[in-house]
Amino acid sequence: MSSNLIVGAAACIIGVIYTVQAFYLPKAPIGDPLSPIYFPAALGIIMLICGLGLLLTEIKKGVYRNKEKGKTHRKNKKTITLITLTVAFGLIYAFIFERFGFVISTTLFLGAIFFLINGKRKWTINIIVSLVFSGSIWYVFGKLLGISLP
Template sequence: MKVIKLGMPIFLILLSCSFLIASINLPKANLGNPNGPLYFPIGLSILMLIFSVVYLFQEWRKLNEHNESIKLLLEGRTPKLIGLTVLYGAIYAFIFEPIGFLFSTVLFLGALLFTVNGRKKVVVNLAVAVGFSFLSWYAFSVLLGVSLP
């Protein structure tokens, strides 16, 4: 797993080297400065090569460090929240067309807000779900004239 992180910077180094070689082999201009068409692609290739080497060194340095953010992501209720959000999104996609924008959005936002905030904030959850859904519907349907299901 750790070595895989080095794959992208190595790929980018090889890609930038191939761009540099291809840029050097571009034909020279017949009018004006003969090397004029070469400056921009060669400059970009060199910049890409420099950034790719810096990226490689950064990833190499991180190999021995522990990634605490991934550990924190997998602790507590975060995995449950991620899973429920994906589930609610899938349900929202299925009910959007049959019951329409306004009702499906109220249900989707209500479910999300109750999952995140809990039952203690019932009034706030319902107000935000209904208010945001209605204002979005009003803005698109009435003000912008966009037809919503």
């Protein structure tokens, strides 16, 4: 599927959901009760129109090419794994950030990312950079800039 088809379809879906949600928004207690709704409703509808426009122009062009090759596929798979893991680490980081404090959670998070993309073999660099980073940021922010971190 071409990227434009995906974008068009996604825009249509977002447009519909957003418009429906917009009409369910609470009414304003004073003035025109619909005043908070006009702008979002217009956005949703224009989004739907844009999505349909993109879909139609793509279908008219008649592009249903399937040109995915094995090599790019494997590369994509690796990228997706890396991104998924990074997001997962990010979620864990968010979870432990205030519980463990800045320095510990950040060292763990960065360390995990380093092991993920820099490899296990360079573990010394990974650990040193993570420690130095979180330590120095904590120092610069907390002591020099006066921004408190947990």
